[in-house]
Amino acid sequence: MSALLELRDLTIDYRSRRGLVPAVRGVNLTLEAGQTLGMAGESGCGKSTLAMSVLRLLPKTAVIGGEVLLDGEDVRTMSFGRLRAVRWAGASVVFQGAMHALNPVLRIGDQLAEPITLHGGAGAKSNSPADVQRAVGELLERVGLPRRHAKAYPHELSGGQKQRVMIAMALACGPRLVIADEPTTALDVMVQAQVLKLLGELVSESGIGLMMISHDLSVLAQTCQRLAVMYAGRMVELGPSAQVMHQPAHPYSKALAAAFPTVGDPASRMAPQGLPGDPPDPTNLPGGCPFHPRCPVSTVECESTDVLLRQADPEHQAACVRVPENVTETAGEPV
């Protein structure tokens, strides 16, 4: 049986005036049904690009290489009709920034009903207006919003409420995979906690696969079983949440984890941890390991060798020369 989502050697470049901008540079990833995967990395490292490629939603300027398999079927070569069928019913997306992802002039209820009607009543009993309305009401209640909000316009809701609507919308057709792209970034701490809790509950009770993207490792660690860390279009670390968070194998993951200190941890008191240097410019990546100019522990070797993911633990891979090169070089397959 094929995995829910499988990325094989995925590369994505954007055509731009300055030439090709590599956004994703060879990513291998597998997500099984019911699994939750967190994806972290700093701004511009290619997280959203990767997520959008799953539903072939990238702009026309994107050049895609490799394979994107949804239930074993390659999204890249699907007919457009088939793709439309897969969209939302097979995999849905919670977009970054709910304010803009909702159409400002349509009522919430209509926007929720839209995917249901489009997919012939998927997620409702039938495609009849009454059934669709009922389904919309249920969806709203599922995310903790009163049914009457179906009549509201997006601007009448708060940021947290809108994000809930987006989640409800993602669940409308009962997809097997949900991709949440920074679902909480713009939200306040407290609201963020509410949304994350909700998302966690929904995923665990319905057994769907979740890919969640954020730049905040601690947020991901609370919700996801596994964590992937990206740097400059590559996956640099992949493993169970606790391990990546607390025993990171890649220096970048380490820095990322340290940037969100644990309150009460005397080690970080009056000692903010940072990573010197600037994020890499995708058009002009340094040679060797792309991280080496900022790496506190880089060696001469790092300047020349471009390291791919290596097996650090049975379930834990990292792309760093310090990880012993014992097992296969071209890992990426979970065990």
Added chain:
Amino acid sequence: MSEKQQTPSQLAWARRKEAASRAWKQFRVQRSGLAGLIALGVIAALAILAPVLTDSAQLDVTKVNGPSLGAPSGDYLLGTDENGRSVLLLTWWGARVSLTVGLSAALLSVVIGTVIGVLSAHFGGWVSAILMRFTDFFLVLPSLVLAIALSTVLDRGLFTIILAIGLTSWPSTARLVRAQTLSVEARPYIERARALGGGHTHVITKHVLPSVLPLVFANTTLAVASAIIAESTLSFLGLGDPTQVTWGSMLKSAASNGAVTTGAWWYLLPPGLGIVAVVLAFTLCGRALETVLNPRLRGER
């Protein structure tokens, strides 16, 4: 970021030069804008050089002896008007007046609009309320009708036309400048400048104006375009100065002297095409400039 010992003013100059060359680079890639600029350059050069290249005496009805409404011929490449003057020459010289009127009226309107827009956005409160009420009032006034009224009331002449156009077309600039000023004023760097101790003058001259002026400039080029059309319309309605040769007044005399009836296309086409060419050139330039200055539009037009 190179030279070691530069004075701040040298730095500023270097910066300006760089910004200008960057803007020029962005402008250059827009083919229509470039075409507009070239067209404008050619037309402006011709207009400026008219006294050198042509004999202005041939504009004097008392000195010419061509046929009345004569068709194009070897002597008169674009035929003659009802008084036997060369239409080519009239069109050529008409460009001078039309351009002058267009530029001056646009300038007047843009200056008024900018001052009102910046002041009303910067000071807010009742200043803004009054100025905006004023602007809104002028904005709803049908500007052509008002210009007609003004040119009826004032002494006939180029200056009146300039005044009439300038005084009636500023509100849209004021709105634009106000919107732009408001958006600049909402930027954190204004708050920072104020926190650094900068007063109104500092904020307006160092931050607001520099970021508003380029857009005002683009707006001016567009305003020139509409001022030229407005001039021709007023002249056509008989509100211009009949002793001045402008494209509008040429069209008026063409229309009232039977150019349409006699099919004297050579009298009707050149001034009209002149207007279209200049207005189009200004519009293209203005749009290209806007695209350069307003990144939101970049790559869309």
Added chain:
Amino acid sequence: MTDLLTPGEQTEPPASTGRRSSSGTLRFVLGKLGGAVISVAFVAGLGFLLFRVLPGDPVLTMTRGRPTTPEAIAELRIRFGLDDPLWKQFLDYVGGLLTGDFGTSYAYSRPVGEMILERVGPTLLLVGTGTILAVILGMWIGIRGAWEHGSRFDRTTTSLALTLWSVPTFWLGLLLLMLTGNLFPSGGMVDPSTPKEFLPQLLDTAHHLVLPCITFVAVVYAQYQLVMRSSLLEEMGADYLNTARAKGMREDMVRRRHAVPNAMLPAITLVFLHLGLVVQGAITVETVFSWPGLGLLLYEALSYPDLPLLQGVFTVLAGSVVAMNVVADLLYRVFDPRVRAV
């Protein structure tokens, strides 16, 4: 007139976060109406002052060239209240306006209001037909152009729009007159010999309408096209379009259901905002084609010059623009839920 080409001037919907409230709506409507009333008052005052500054004695203009006696002149001065002090003239004028009396035309010795009323119909017919056609044409091209932006269709239509936009209306009218030869009448609205029945009158009017309407549309539609195009382009990158696509929607549905309605808002509002201004475009068209509307009336009043008539037409035109602005504001509120709730 360039207004439409300049971005940023587009009416920005006031950012709002509040909830809907009926008292807010009422306050909004009242505020707008109040503003409009003030504007109209300004217009009336301005109109009065402006034309009072006119040099020359209107009575002399009136009587020039025909036998008159000093007594008759004095009589006329009194009849038109020209010997009253300015403030009294103003009070009379305002009082008249309030009772719907625009004064008496110098040239025609008829109530100005009546004369204006006669000409409103033809102008509405011309401007109305023209605007409807221009809006349909402009929006359609604008939407298509934006959706396929960069395509040949887009490039040609945009260039065409910019070119037409640069054409003086009256010149286009003259050219059309010259080029169409015998196909269309040279002027007027309906032939006197046409039977006074509905269908022949309609057809004849339509026949007369063709050239003025084409002229009008050609110059006006470009604005709508450019506005619609940039408005839609602005929406093209919007995230909710991606959401719609991600839901599995077909591209043309994305356009119809999501992109266009959003882009339509500013465009429609602008149409209304500019409708009032467009009326003045009728001045030149009506003059060229002898179309018996307000514009022609203004032109005639101008050449006389007939002060009360000028004043009346000016007030009515400006007033209609003010009214259109109020309509535009209210429409925005009706159509855009974001603004409605304040």
Added chain:
Amino acid sequence: MSELIRAEDLSVRFKARGGATARAVDGVELTVRKGEIVALVGESGCGKTSLARSLLGLVQPAQGSIRFEGEPLPTTSKGLKAYRRQAQLVLQDPTGALNPRHSVYEAVAEGLRIHKVPGDERELVADALSRAGLRPPERYFLAFPHELSGGQRQRVVIAGALALQPKLLIADEPVASLDASVRGEILALLLKLRQDLGLAALVVTHDLGLAWNIADRVAVMYLGRLVEVGPVEEVLTAPKHPYTQALLSVLSETEEPIVLSGEPPDPTRIPGGCRFHPRCQVVAAGLPEEMERRCRTQDVPILTSGEQTQVACHVATARATTG
């Protein structure tokens, strides 16, 4: 440590849409001492920025006073200008805080020019830049903001503030818009400046981790009021106010987060009694009737600006006094 700036019973109000008044800051007593870093934390919309801006005289307080080094804040524009040499502002978004048309040099020199600071401008700018960690400074003179990374931009903003040699830095969410890996660097810089120049700072943030990283004292704000003030170690390790507790719980991965119900509070409609009671998990969990009545009806006194930890909670105060 002596007092540098002190807000007394400070209130800031805004006319909100629809005619309501937003009490953005509603009676705050806060002190920053010389050389001290104070963190002001709270959720979005609780009035942090308004408080910070009023401290700089950028908004007029509706009530209360601000004293800088014992003197009340001047009201004349000249006086304010002089004051603003002493207190400087660093904003959340360094990209926005720099005029895209001004080079780094001009951005840093702007304050110097406004105040006509004597001395060689070039040297002063270079000095400020290198203090802010942009070395060698000449390399950055001609750069434009868009050519710099976010972290570098924030350093330029800080350099601009430092160039005037202020005594107080008010930083409104200085790292919120920066990438995780970069924020540590900026925070370290603040600490270093305190160490080198004795600079006092009020750091506004919604992130308790940041407070833990650099602050001496922390003030927790809720709906225009301070609800808990005290040394970081005390407040963050043993929070007494239910709101502080909730904030802390959602940060940690280990604890079960206390997710407060209800919508974010609205400063135009501040509830009566303890302003936190509608969302208070302690109230929700049930309290003795007498206690609950106090929470619902009786406003909590304004915290004074003392050295010790203080908490504005009927329950916590009652517990502390009873044992």
Added chain:
Amino acid sequence: APVAVPAHAQQQQQPGPVLRVGLLQNIDSLNPFLAVFQSSTELGRLMYDFLNANAAKDNSPAPGLAEKWESSPDKLTWTYTIRSGAKWTDGTPITAKDVAFTYNLMVTNDAAATANGSFVSTFKSVTAKDERTLVIETKSPQATMLSLDVPIVPEHLWSKVSDIGKFANDQMPVVGSGPFILTEHKPDQFIRLKANKDYWRGAPKIDELQFLYFKNSDAAVQALRKGEVDLINRLTPTQYQALGSDANITLNKAPGRRFSELLINPGAATRDNVAIGDGNAALKDVRVRKAISQGIDTKALVERVLKGFGEQGKGIIPPVFSDFHWEPKGAEVNTFDPAAANKALDELGMRKGADGVRISTDGKPLKLRLYARNDRPNDVTSGEFIKQWMLDIGIAVDFTTISGNQMNEQTNTGNYDLAFSGWGTNPDPDYILSLSTCSQRPGADGKGGTTAAYMCDKTYDELYAKQLAEFDPAKRAELVKQAQARYNEVRPSLVLYYENALEAYRSDKFSGFTKQPEGNGVIREQNGVWGYYGAQPVGSSGSGGGSNTGVLIGVVIAVIVLGGIAIVVISKRRKVSSDDRE
């Protein structure tokens, strides 16, 4: 029902010949007491008969409603015999009472005197002795008693009008007595009149007369070419020349009734001889005024400005009124002679300065302002010429164009040096001559005057008074000519030229237009309506078919355009949905 009646419509379209006339000036009022526009007075003539007519042949008084008349020896009492058998168009007979009512209304009602009040200003009484006898007594002799240009209105209808000043007279069809009956008026669009079959002179030969309104003469010319109208006037020379090539069109060039003049400020003063204005003092000298005149080539103006369609100016009465037109002789002739002008000015001590401009007697350069109305292209062009010619005789001219209003303002206050002016004249010379009498200058308040030339000459005034009292036509003509000679002598203005009236009509459709005066006269804007009255269709074909085919063509085109759009839309739709792109 309106949709299903093409056959019926066709029937209505069938009536007899319709003469369509292009109208360039709209109608100010249908009320003949208020109408002052040329177009409206002409319409009034079509609708109403006058007491007397002006003969088509030579403008001489002819019978109108009055078939006979006589006056008392002192010329103060006039008795007219109203013809019998003339009827109002509602069938009521026209009697002397109607005429008396009309004149008395004008005498007693100020509003009714608006347009034609001057004709009754000397009336002492107007009485209808019986149905057919009208007696008018005047306070002083009035030369225009046989050319009272007043439409006579029916008493039985107009006596019910309460406020003449507000009465629109638009109850269609309007009851009148003229050759045509007004049946429809659409302001700014058209006027329809149907023939009055019972007209006492006999029914017109056309069934209907339509005036179609055109805003500019070019549109009217186009319409004539297309056959939309059959008769137009007020052509520009260029239009006139252009129409010459069309075989179906006949042109008519007639001497005009207007003279154009150049005012030369002789020292403006009020009625009470108080000097006003700021006219150049040098111009007070008649020799300077004459020198200036000598420097102006009126022949060249006729050729270059009027393109030959006009005649050189002589007296203030145009040659069309040949009885009164004055031909200068010998030294009276103003010949173009710059050398003589230079010499004359030199002799006056106004020597040329270094720049070629003369130094006036007051020591200042001789600089004159020249005003032209900006809505009179001929004046503007003439101005350019005059400016040049003046330079040749050492006078610097500052040429400005101003609005008609401003022109009135400047000339009425005497604030001008040189200015263009001009007047239309009537068959009777009294009014135009009266304008140049001393009493026509403005009053002390600067208001009330109608003259612009500031002529005030005792000799002239005497001649004027004499001609007014002279009832022998030949002697009167002689006096009128002497007055003009005197005017020329005083030279408060130089008569530049008389423009021709240029007209054109579809000779393939109509003929028989009676010209006034006979031979080379005008068809329209006559002192009468002979032109329209005489018009008769050529062959059998009426007009009107053109507009029907036009409608058809229009509809076809509209259908094609709409169809084209629909096809484009549909095909694009299909294309878009077929390559349903991503």
